[in-house]
Amino acid sequence: MTPCQEHVVVTCEHRLLPSGTRGVWGPPPPPLPTPPRCYHLSLSGSALQVCSCYALLFQLCNYTVTACYCLFRFATMQDMEGQELPYVLIDRIGGKHGVYEDHVEFLEKHFRLVTMKEYLENKTFLSKKITAIYMWYYKPVINEELLQSLPNLKILASSGVGIDHLDLNLLSSYSVKVSNTPFAVSTDTADMGMALMLASSRRLVEGYQLAVSPDTEYFPADWLGAEVSGASLGIVGMGTIGYKVAERAKAFEMKILYHNRNQRKKEEESAVGAIYCKKIDDLLQQSDFVLLSVNLTPQTRKLIGKRELELMKPTATLINISRGLVVDQDALVEALQNRVIKAAALDVTYPEPLPRDHPLLKLKNVIITPHIGSATKKTRRRMMENMTESIEASLAGLPVPNEVLQ
Amino acid sequence: MLRSKAFSLLKPIPLMSGQSNLAYKLTHPAIASHGLHCHGRIANYRQRCKTCPCNAGRRTISAAQAKVMAETELPGILILDIGGTHGVLENLAALLKKHFHLITMKEFLEHKKEMSKKIQSVFVFEGRPTIDRELLESLPNLKVIGNSGVGVDHLDVKMISEFGVKVTNTPHAVADSTADIGMALMLASARRLVEGCQVAVSPDTKCFAVDWLGVEVTRATLGIIGMGSIGYKVAQRARAFDMRILYHNRHQRSQEEEEAVGAHYCEKMEDLLQQADFVMLIVNLTPETHKLIGKKELGLMKPTATLINISRGAVIDQDALVEALSNKVIRAAALDVTYPEPLPRDHPLLKLNNIIITPHIGTATVQAIRMMAEEAIANMLAVLNGQPIPSEVCPK
Numbered sequence: 001m002t003p004c005q006e007h008v009v010v011t012c013e014h015r016l017l018p019s020g021t022r023g024v025w026g027p028p029p030p031p032l033p034t035p036p037r038c039y040h041l042s043l044s045g046s047a048l049q050v051c052s053c054y055a056l057l058f059q060l061c062n063y064t065v066t067a068c069y070c071l072f073r074f075a076t077m078q079d080m081e082g083q084e085l086p087y088v089l090i091d092r093i094g095g096k097h098g099v100y101e102d103h104v105e106f107l108e109k110h111f112r113l114v115t116m117k118e119y120l121e122n123k124t125f126l127s128k129k130i131t132a133i134y135m136w137y138y139k140p141v142i143n144e145e146l147l148q149s150l151p152n153l154k155i156l157a158s159s160g161v162g163i164d165h166l167d168l169n170l171l172s173s174y175s176v177k178v179s180n181t182p183f184a185v186s187t188d189t190a191d192m193g194m195a196l197m198l199a200s201s202r203r204l205v206e207g208y209q210l211a212v213s214p215d216t217e218y219f220p221a222d223w224l225g226a227e228v229s230g231a232s233l234g235i236v237g238m239g240t241i242g243y244k245v246a247e248r249a250k251a252f253e254m255k256i257l258y259h260n261r262n263q264r265k266k267e268e269e270s271a272v273g274a275i276y277c278k279k280i281d282d283l284l285q286q287s288d289f290v291l292l293s294v295n296l297t298p299q300t301r302k303l304i305g306k307r308e309l310e311l312m313k314p315t316a317t318l319i320n321i322s323r324g325l326v327v328d329q330d331a332l333v334e335a336l337q338n339r340v341i342k343a344a345a346l347d348v349t350y351p352e353p354l355p356r357d358h359p360l361l362k363l364k365n366v367i368i369t370p371h372i373g374s375a376t377k378k379t380r381r382r383m384m385e386n387m388t389e390s391i392e393a394s395l396a397g398l399p400v401p402n403e404v405l406q
Numbered sequence: 407m408l409r410s411k412a413f414s415l416l417k418p419i420p421l422m423s424g425q426s427n428l429a430y431k432l433t434h435p436a437i438a439s440h441g442l443h444c445h446g447r448i449a450n451y452r453q454r455c456k457t458c459p460c461n462a463g464r465r466t467i468s469a470a471q472a473k474v475m476a477e478t479e480l481p482g483i484l485i486l487d488i489g490g491t492h493g494v495l496e497n498l499a500a501l502l503k504k505h506f507h508l509i510t511m512k513e514f515l516e517h518k519k520e521m522s523k524k525i526q527s528v529f530v531f532e533g534r535p536t537i538d539r540e541l542l543e544s545l546p547n548l549k550v551i552g553n554s555g556v557g558v559d560h561l562d563v564k565m566i567s568e569f570g571v572k573v574t575n576t577p578h579a580v581a582d583s584t585a586d587i588g589m590a591l592m593l594a595s596a597r598r599l600v601e602g603c604q605v606a607v608s609p610d611t612k613c614f615a616v617d618w619l620g621v622e623v624t625r626a627t628l629g630i631i632g633m634g635s636i637g638y639k640v641a642q643r644a645r646a647f648d649m650r651i652l653y654h655n656r657h658q659r660s661q662e663e664e665e666a667v668g669a670h671y672c673e674k675m676e677d678l679l680q681q682a683d684f685v686m687l688i689v690n691l692t693p694e695t696h697k698l699i700g701k702k703e704l705g706l707m708k709p710t711a712t713l714i715n716i717s718r719g720a721v722i723d724q725d726a727l728v729e730a731l732s733n734k735v736i737r738a739a740a741l742d743v744t745y746p747e748p749l750p751r752d753h754p755l756l757k758l759n760n761i762i763i764t765p766h767i768g769t770a771t772v773q774a775i776r777m778m779a780e781e782a783i784a785n786m787l788a789v790l791n792g793q794p795i796p797s798e799v800c801p802k
Contacts (some may be wrong), residue, residue, distance in 0.1 A: 096615040137616045187624035191647065195593035202590050202771070205603050207764040212756045216748050219765040221492055221532050227771040229582035251646030252586065353611050361607045369602040370614040376597075376622045 091139035179390035190244035196345035234287030237294030324350030482524035574785035579777035585639035591740035629682030632689030691718035719745030
C-alpha cells in the first residue's frame with residue numbers, strides 16, 4: 001500500500017470500496033462487487049490523518065458494508081457550507097456504554113466524532129483539534145491529564161441533569177464550560193418517581209411474582225397493599241423534577257408537602273396544592289411517601305440518615321430518584337430490617353450496581369431499578385439534541401443553553 | 407375482634423349519623439391541622455339505621471342477655487367464612503357484626519332449618535359464596551345480595567331477581583384504587599419496571615447497560631375503553647402526565663366532563679385502537695363486552711402499543727393475545743385480570759417476557775377493602791329498611 005497525500009490504495013480480501021469514492025457525507029454506498037480488486041480511495045484531509053487510518057481501513061473492511069461506510073468518518077467531513085466540522089471527543093459508539101448508534105447520524109451532521117480509541121492512536125494531531133467533549137453517561141472519564149492534553153477544549157456537554165460526577169473546579173480552572181440536560185430528563189424522571197411509588201405501595205413486583213409463580217394455586221383474599229390516592233406525599237427537593245412529581249401526584253388527590261432550599265412562589269404552590277415545610281422534620285413526620293428529588297451536593301450527601309428515617313412514620317415508604325449518596329445506605333438497611341419504615345423504592349444506589357451480596361438486594365420490602373429514570377428512546381434523543389445545541393453554541397461564542405454555572 | 411390496625415385508628419362507622427364514611431381516609435390526622443378538606447368522595451345518599459342497637463336502656467341487663475338480644479334483633483347475613491383463604495377478612499366481619507347477625511356457610515349447612523329463615527342478606531366477598539338456584543330456594547326471607555366490588559359478572563342477576571331478591575354492588579369504593587392500579591400497570595409496563603428490578607438484583611448483573619430503554623408515558627396517547635367512574639378517574643390521572651386522552655364508551659360524556667380531562671370521544675373503537683400508545687380496558691363484563699378485544703382489534707393497534715386490562719379477563723380473547731404478544735403485533739400487555747384466576751401454571755401468558763400480570767389486586771388495599779364493605783353494608787341496610795338503594799344492579 002502506498003501512502004500519498006491525495007490517494008490511498010486499499011487492498012483487502014473482503015469488502016471493498018468502489019474506485020474514486022470520495023470521503024463525503026451522503027447516502028450509503030452501493031453494494032460492493034466481488035472478487036476483490038485494488039481500489040483508489042481519495043481522502044481529503046491531512047497526510048497524518050491518512051497514515052493513521054490505514055490500520056482502521058483494514059479493520060473496517062472486514063465488517064459489513066455499513067461499517068465500511070464508517071470509513072468515511074475518518075476522512076475530514078465537509079458540511080454544507082464547506083467548513084470543517086468541530087472535533088468532538090466521545091468514549092465509543094454502541095455497545096452497553098457507548099453513544100447510541102442511531103444517534104450517530106444526527107451527531108455527524110454537526111460534529112466530527114472522535115472516539116477515545118481514535119484519539120489515543122492519533123494524539124498528536126487530534127489533541128489540538130478537539131474543542132468539545134460529548135460525555136454520554138459518565139464517559140469518557142475526565143481527569144487532569146486529559147484536560148492538559150486538550151489545549152483547545154471549550155466545553156464538556158454532560159448527559160442527564162446530575163453533575164456530581166464532575167470536578168467543576170478542575171474544569172473551570174481549564175476554562176472549560178459545562179452543560180447538562182435538566183429539562184429533557186424531567187418528565188421521565190417524574191414518571192419514574194410515580195411508577196416507583198405506585199409499584200411499591202400496591203406491591204406490584206411481589207404481586208407479579210405471585211401471579212406467575214409455579215407454586216401459586218389461588219390468590220389469597222388477605223393480600224393487601226396501601227392506597228396512593230388520598231395519601232400524603234412529601235417531596236424533598238422541589239426543583240423541575242420535584243414540581244412535575246407534584247403535578248402528577250395532585251391528580252391522585254394526594255396531600256403534597258415539600259421541603260426545598262427556597263420556598264416556591266404562591267401561584268406555583270397553589271397550582272399543585274403543595275405546602276412548604278421549612279423544616280424537613282415536619283415533612284418526614286407527616287408523609288406516607290417521602291420522595292427524594294434533590295441534586296447531590298456536599299449539603300445533600302446522606303441527607304436521609306438514621307435520624308431522618310426514625311422521624312418517618314412506620315407505615316411510610318422512601319422513594320429515591322436522585323442519587324444513591326443522598327441516603328445513608330447502611331442506616332436504610334437497618335431501618336428496613338427493623339421496620340422503622342415500611343418500604344423503600346430506589347432507582348439509584350451507591351454504587352450502581354450494588355455489590356451482589358449487598359443486604360439491600362435481600363430485603364423483601366425494597367424495590368430497586370437500575371437507574372432508568374430517563375431511560376426512554378424519546379428522552380435520550382432529546383438529551384442528545386440538547387447536548388449538541390450546547391456544544392455548538394459554546395463553539396460559536398454564543399450563550400450556552402443548559403450551562404452549569406458554578 | 408377489632409384486630410385490624412387500620413380499623414383501630416378510626417372511629418366506628420357512624421352510618422346512622424347520615425354521613426358517608428367513604429370520606430374518612432382523606433382526613434389524615436396530621437394533615438387535618440392544615441385545613442385541607444376531603445372532597446369528591448361523599449356518596450350520594452343518607453342513612454338512617456333503625457335496626458341498630460341503641461346503647462341507652464341496656465345498662466340494666468346482663469352482657470349475655472344483651473348479646474342474645476342484639477343477635478336476634480339484627481338481620482341475618484350469610485357469608486362464606488371468616489378468615490382463611492377465601493373468607494371475609496376479620497376486620498370486615500367486625501364491621502358486619504355491628505349491623506347483622508353473621509351466619510357462616512358452615513353454620514347454615516349444619517343448622518339449615520333454623521338458619522334459613524333468619525337470612526335476609528348475603529355478603530358476597532371476592533365472588534364467594536356462589537349464588538345458585540338451590541341456595542336461593544333455601545332462603546325464603548332473602549331480600550338482598552350485597553356484592554363487595556363493582557363487577558357482578560359472577561352473579562346471575564336475572565335469576566336472582568326472579569326470586570324477588572335485589573343485587574347491590576360498590577362502584578364508589580373501588581374507583582380510586584382501581585384507577586391507581588391502571589396507572590401503576592401502565593407506568594410499570596412502559597418503563598419495564600419489573601424487568602428492571604430483576605436486572606438490579608440478579609446475581610449475574612455486573613453493570614447497568616446504558617442502552618436499556620423503555621417508552622415514554624408523558625405526552626403519549628392513552629385510549630380508554632369504558633369511561634365509567636373508574637375510566638374517568640384514570641383520565642383525570644393521565645391528564646396530569648400530559649397524555650392525549652381518547653375514549654370509547656357506549657355513550658359520549660358531557661362536554662364539560664370531556665373538557666375537564668381533555669378527552670376526545672371515539673365513536674368507533676377502531677379509531678381509538680389505531681391511535682393509542684396505551685389501550686386501557688375499563689368496561690364491565692357483559693355478553694356485549696365478552697372478547698371485546700380479539701385478533702382483529704389487536705391487529706388494529708400500533709406495534710408499539712401496550713394493552714392494559716383492569717376490567718375482567720374474559721373481555722380479551724386470551725389466545726389471540728398470546729399470539730399477538732408472541733409475534734410482536736403489539737409491544738406489551740399488563741393484566742390485573744385473566745380468565746381464569748389464577749391462570750393454569752403452564753399457560754403461555756406466563757412464559758412471555760413482554761407481559762406483566764398481577765393477581766387481581768385492583769382493590770387490594772386496606773382502605774378500599776374496608777370502604778367496599780361499608781358501601782355494601784349501606785346498600786344492604788337500605789334494601790332491608792325499604793329506603794332508596796344507592797347502588798342497585800338491575801337485571802337487563
